[in-house]
Amino acid sequence: MGNTPSSTNSHADLYEQYLNEQKRIIAAQQEQINNLTRMNLKNNPVNQPHRIPSNVYLQSMPIQQPRNTYMNDSHQQPMPQIDYDKMPSAKSQKEKLNPYKILGISKQFDEKSLKKAYLKKALVTHPDRGGSALEFQQVSIAYTLLLKKLNDMNNNHQHNDLRNNSRDFSQNQSQNNLRNKNMSDNFDINMFNKIYEDNKLDDVYDRGYGDWMKKDDRSIEQPKMFNKSFNKDLFNHEFDKYKVQQQKKMGSQVIKYDEPQVDISMRGKDSLMVLGQNNVADFSGTSEGGLNFRDYKDAFTNSCLIDTGSMNISNRSNSIQDVERSRSNISYQMSEQDLRKQHLSKSRQEQEEQDRIHRLNQQDNRAFTMYDKIHSRLIGYQ
Structure with missing residues (x-):
């Protein structure tokens, strides 16, 4: 089953949602950095020029700002602005995004190899490891798209198997559509009962005391x-x-x-x-x-x-005390006679279980044979 417009739109929506979420996270992190920078600048003397460390990049995010914004200080240098309108749109980035190339994975992949490639690229591109936030974002989006594609392929495969099995079963039913030729308005209930009684399987509970x-x-x-x-x-x-x-x-x-x-x-x-x-x-x-x-x-x-x-009953105890005294002398060490009796009892139980299983197998075989016989007779083979 190929890609449909609905699946393409779902991928685009997924990309837009993930991109906006990443922008929101970056904006919150940048706002925290700006707050820390302002605190450091306030601690400096008034006549000392404000110097911003070179490794701190101040920016304002017009998209999805956090709720608690911090008002700009009048003594603070203006922060560089980034015009997101001039940035390439999500649609153009999606068209240029090659998830296989980003993750370094072939098109013949499975879930295990996909996770392995994602972890490898995520460790390299993560901002905490010296990577770029944009590259890490692309790696995450590529992993999400390929994982969804893999799940769609698996679900589609199961659907195809069910469809093929259903089609094969329908074809076999139409080709081997065996019906009773005599099963019509002239059906004889007495003949059916006679066939049932003649081919009835014996049961242990059928033995009664009628005779x-x-x-x-x-x-x-x-x-x-x-x-x-x-x-x-x-x-x-x-x-x-x-x-x-x-x-x-x-x-x-x-x-x-x-x-x-x-x-x-x-x-x-x-x-x-x-x-x-x-x-x-x-x-x-x-x-x-x-x-x-x-x-x-x-x-x-x-x-x-x-x-x-x-x-x-002459040796029977007449009181509870006599019973307790007689039972206090009981030896729990089995004698040779007791061991022999226990061994015979265990052997008898094992033999009875084997006989029961043998009878059960015979009953099952008779049931299968009788079913084939009656079924063939009813459909008109014999």
Whole structure:
């Protein structure tokens, strides 16, 4: 994209603003020098002629004078005036200004080389280093113009890339515009659902208890006890008998945890799904609203009753002091058996993680394959 009149005008305005700002700074510095010179002249005797040092250049700036001006002393020699109207205009200076020549840089430059060239020239032309204010001003203007040009080039390059990518995408869409030939008013929703069901991806949460619910399981039916011979002893006998049967069927209800269990304290955590997880054994959990729900099969098969006769509580502490004394003798040095158990637990966790990642990769591959199959079928390839 080439230069436009708007960009040329913006460069001219930028030049004018920068030039006026530099003139204002020079005027303020010159006014400060004039004030110091007047103070030195007042300290001299009255009959001594006023001598102005040769290295002090007095001038008045008619453009953008500072607010607090100092009135000329009647004994002060007239200061030389500079007619800025006779100076070349900003437009003529802009036309003669060659930023590449001023900074000593080639036209194939980047931001790093531009800054390096500017610092090099600024150290030479700065008035504090013995340079000229006009030369330093030209160096600063040249750097500003080239930096703006570099930014415009970068923005234009990004615009061209986006435009080319958009054009290529539109061309590919027009050339490969594949549409379903049968997707019209005669679209069959039943056929679509059949294709979806036939190619549905399996999910661990799809396994329910439908078959188990339909099956006539007589083992879960309880005998009728409320007859004419029912009494308290019969009830307790049948109740204890039922607890023993449940323990044999479901196993021990007491779970021993050798290590602390890691869990997240998030409300509705049961709604989260672990990617690549294995079959779900228990669907119990808590909803985001705080409602607890229990696994359907577990609710009908597990009574949560504990056979107290099988539990040995003779060694249990009877007071807090006994518990504190027993725990004070705990050794935190792991034995050989504990180390072996920890090693096996760590190996099992690593193997479970590898299996989970393997299942996840298989699920992703099946999803990609199924998508290609259904997509090709819908657009009419097969």
